[in-house]
Amino acid sequence: MSSPSDASSPVTTAVHVGASSVSMLIAERGEDGVYKPLDFLEQPAPLARDIFRFGRITRGTTERIVEILVGFISAASEAGIELDTSSRAAATNILTEASNHERFLNRIRIACGLAINPIDDGEMTRLIYLKTRRRLHDTPIMRDKPAIVLHVGPGNTRALLFDKGAISRYTSYRLGTHRTREMIEGSHTAGPAMLRVIREHASGNIGQLRFDYHDIQTHSLVLIGYEIQQISSFLTDSKGRCSLKSLQRLSQQAAEMTDLELVQHFKVDYQTAEALVPAIENNLAIAEVLDAKEIHIPASDYEQGLLQDLLISSDLTNSLDHEVLRSARILASRYQSDGRHGEHVAQIAMHLFEKLTDLHEMGEHDALLLRVAAILHEVGTYVSPRAHHKHSEYIILNSEIFGLDRRDVTIIALVARYHRHSGPQTEHANYRELTPIDRILVSKLASILRVADALERTHNQRVHDIDVRFDHQRMYLTLPGVADVAVERLAMKSKGDLFEQVFGLEVIIDDPS
Numbered sequence: 281m282s283s284p285s286d287a288s289s290p291v292t293t294a295v296h297v298g299a300s301s302v303s304m305l306i307a308e309r310g311e312d313g314v315y316k317p318l319d320f321l322e323q324p325a326p327l328a329r330d331i332f333r334f335g336r337i338t339r340g341t342t343e344r345i346v347e348i349l350v351g352f353i354s355a356a357s358e359a360g361i362e363l364d365t366s367s368r369a370a371a372t373n374i375l376t377e378a379s380n381h382e383r384f385l386n387r388i389r390i391a392c393g394l395a396i397n398p399i400d401d402g403e404m405t406r407l408i409y410l411k412t413r414r415r416l417h418d419t420p421i422m423r424d425k426p427a428i429v430l431h432v433g434p435g436n437t438r439a440l441l442f443d444k445g446a447i448s449r450y451t452s453y454r455l456g457t458h459r460t461r462e463m464i465e466g467s468h469t470a471g472p473a474m475l476r477v478i479r480e481h482a483s484g485n486i487g488q489l490r491f492d493y494h495d496i497q498t499h500s501l502v503l504i505g506y507e508i509q510q511i512s513s514f515l516t517d518s519k520g521r522c523s524l525k526s527l528q529r530l531s532q533q534a535a536e537m538t539d540l541e542l543v544q545h546f547k548v549d550y551q552t553a554e555a556l557v558p559a560i561e562n563n564l565a566i567a568e569v570l571d572a573k574e575i576h577i578p579a580s581d582y583e584q585g586l587l588q589d590l591l592i593s594s595d596l597t598n599s600l601d602h603e604v605l606r607s608a609r610i611l612a613s614r615y616q617s618d619g620r621h622g623e624h625v626a627q628i629a630m631h632l633f634e635k636l637t638d639l640h641e642m643g644e645h646d647a648l649l650l651r652v653a654a655i656l657h658e659v660g661t662y663v664s665p666r667a668h669h670k671h672s673e674y675i676i677l678n679s680e681i682f683g684l685d686r687r688d689v690t691i692i693a694l695v696a697r698y699h700r701h702s703g704p705q706t707e708h709a710n711y712r713e714l715t716p717i718d719r720i721l722v723s724k725l726a727s728i729l730r731v732a733d734a735l736e737r738t739h740n741q742r743v744h745d746i747d748v749r750f751d752h753q754r755m756y757l758t759l760p761g762v763a764d765v766a767v768e769r770l771a772m773k774s775k776g777d778l779f780e781q782v783f784g785l786e787v788i789i790d791d792p793s
Contacts, residue, residue: 291318293356293363294587295349297371297388297396299328299434299458300506300551302348305587306361315591320584321355323348324549328374328434328458333465336380342387349392368590369396373404374435374456402685403593405450406600408438409683410589411504411578425499428570432505432562434458434555439489439566440682441496447603448610450682451492455485457507460558471536478561490569501572507559509582511546522575527564534560600683601648607682608652615662615675617655624741626654629732635748639783640724649688650725652681653695654732660696673697677710690714691722698726699733703778727779731787734771735759743768755785758792765789 290309296302303322307315325345330337353363363369375381375398388394399407412429423445431438435456441449460481467477479486503509503522515522515530534542534557542553567575612622633640633647660671676693684692694711698704704723706712711719735743735757747758759765769789776787 291361292367292591293361294367294590295352295363295369295394295396296583296587296590297325297327297345297349297375298506298583298586299372299374300555301325301549301583302345302352303583303587304352304356304363305584305591306356306359307588307591309591313592315588317584317588319359320587321352322583323351324551326551327372329462329551329554331374331378332435332459332462335378337378337384342384346388346391349388349394353392363392363394368587369394370590371396371398372434373399373401374433374458377435400685400687401452402683402688404433405438405440405683406593407586407589408440408504409447409600409603410593411585412440412442412502414578414580426496427500427502428493428496428498428572429502429504430563430566432457432503432508432559432566434506437485437489437562437566439493441493447606447682449492449496450607450680451489452680453485453489455482455562457505457555457559457562460562461555464558472532474557475531475535475561478558479565482562482565486565486569489566493570498570498572500574500576501567501570502576502578503563503567504578504582505559505563506582507548507552507556508563508577509580510548510552511556511560512577512579514546516577516579520576520579522577524564524567524575527560527567527575531557531560531564604648604652604681604683605655607680608655611676611679611681612655612659615659617659617661618739620741621736621739622655622658625657625729625732625736626651628735628743628746629654629728631746632728632732632748635746636728640728642721642724646721646725649692650695650728652684653692653699653725654729656692657696657699657729657733669697669700672699673710687718691718691725694722695725695729698722698778699729700775703727703781723778723782727782730775730778731772734775735768737767737771750785753784753786754788755779755783756788756790758790760792763792765792 292307292309294305301322301324305317306319307317309315325348326341327337330341356363378384385396388396408431427442429440429442433456435458437453437455439451440447460478463481464474464477469477515526537545539550539553542556543550612619629650630647633650656676657672658668659675660668663671673693673696676689676696681689690710703726704711704719711722714722742762743759745760747760749756772787772789780786
């Protein structure tokens with residue numbers, strides 16, 4: 281292992297317990313914020329096989345991973361780095377599908393002193409975005425014409441549509457390389473018969489993807505993923521381009537090979553070899569459906585790139601807010617929500633959020649969730665104006681919002697639901713299933729949204745400036761420039777109740793001066 285050139289340099293580590301391997305990157309952060317790799321270690325481990333075959337992680341695999349991590353800790357220690365202060369230690373997002381995943385993580389914590397957290401959906405989209413952002417530089421056509429970035433992962437597939445360099449659609453599917461491998465394991469097939477079984481398994485998800493992108497003429501398709509990037513040299517030309525015929529030919533060739541032959545031919549480990557044919561065939565099936573004019577497969581190392589991205593993805597959250605909001609606006613437009621009203625309610629809600637910081641004690645991410653909920657709070661009118669708050673909850677819960685995980689989406693859906701009529705109640709299943717802390721968060725955000733929505737009751741965007749003052753029992757709002765506040769006062773009588781219940785302050789709209 282190479283040692284850091286300067287003991288005082290900002291050297292850090294990233295550890296990833298992946299679907300088929302455990303890896304560690306030691307990197308040095310430069311003055312420009314870019315991480316320069318100093319060393320990279322990777323060892324195979326059959327985590328995904330256990331999860332999808334048995335529904336749990338076996339003792340043997342657990343101890344194998346512990347052994348690898350202990351070795352990594354020792355190697356890092358020799359370089360003067362303690363992994364217990366590692367910047368990031370993460371695990372594949374399929375880990376939570378294992379019935380004993382908490383026991384597995386506790387075993388690692390006790391044996392290695394590492395607190396490892398599974399990557400959630402929100403961070404996974406950020407990581408894919410980071411990989412895609414690099415492609416925007418080396419694949420210029422992605423900046424000018426519609427391009428889809430496809431990530432076929434171990435358990436799930438994600439697709440990001442880029443239009444003129446910006447994300448305009450994001451979807452995910454329960455289709456993955458290792459998930460497919462274990463589903464077809466009992467078929468005992470090979471060659472064309474195995475490919476047919478893979479296609480049959482994938483057909484439902486492929487059909488949904490076809491529907492999701494039927495209105496798009498895809499010019500370029502970028503394939504990223506552990507297995508497909510491992511074998512990119514067998515598929516691409518000097519510019520990283522791959523033809524559909526090359527994918528078809530390699531899929532047929534690989535399907536005829538045993539796992540041992542796959543290991544020897546492609547120079548991969550057994551865990552990767554097991555998922556190789558499903559990886560190729562799933563990517564091929566989607567490429568055929570999308571009928572892309574060009575296919576690109578990055579030659580860069582997937583796992584090492586993932587580790588580098590793990591070091592910076594948490595810092596990326598704020599800079600991705602515009603993509604989250606863009607995704608929300610696209611969703612609102614899809615369901616023909618009143619965009620001007622939603623944006624104005626969001627503007628008022630953000631103004632109140634800022635003014636009430638000392639009262640609510642929430643952070644920047646909470647503000648983002650409130651803003652998204654405001655943009656989307658009336659999407660349910662697409663189904664029916666009657667009980668549209670409930671329809672809004674349903675639509676949001678069953679939608680993808682780029683950059684947000686399922687917890688975030690659930691909170692947004694509930695905040696949107698509670699913008700009118702009754703406030704949060706434990707009789708409501710989705711609210712009841714939240715943690716106590718998240719229930720409080722929903723109540724706080726919904727109470728602010730209701731006040732903001734009351735101030736935009738006319739749907740005419742006439743409230744712009746809001747002056748806020750308090751006494752011990754009331755919050756007084758003055759609306760400069762609004763001569764007659766009768767409509768807003770009436771709306772506040774029905775919508776200000778939750779704010780009073782949560783914060784103990786009655787909301788009063790002052791007479792204009």
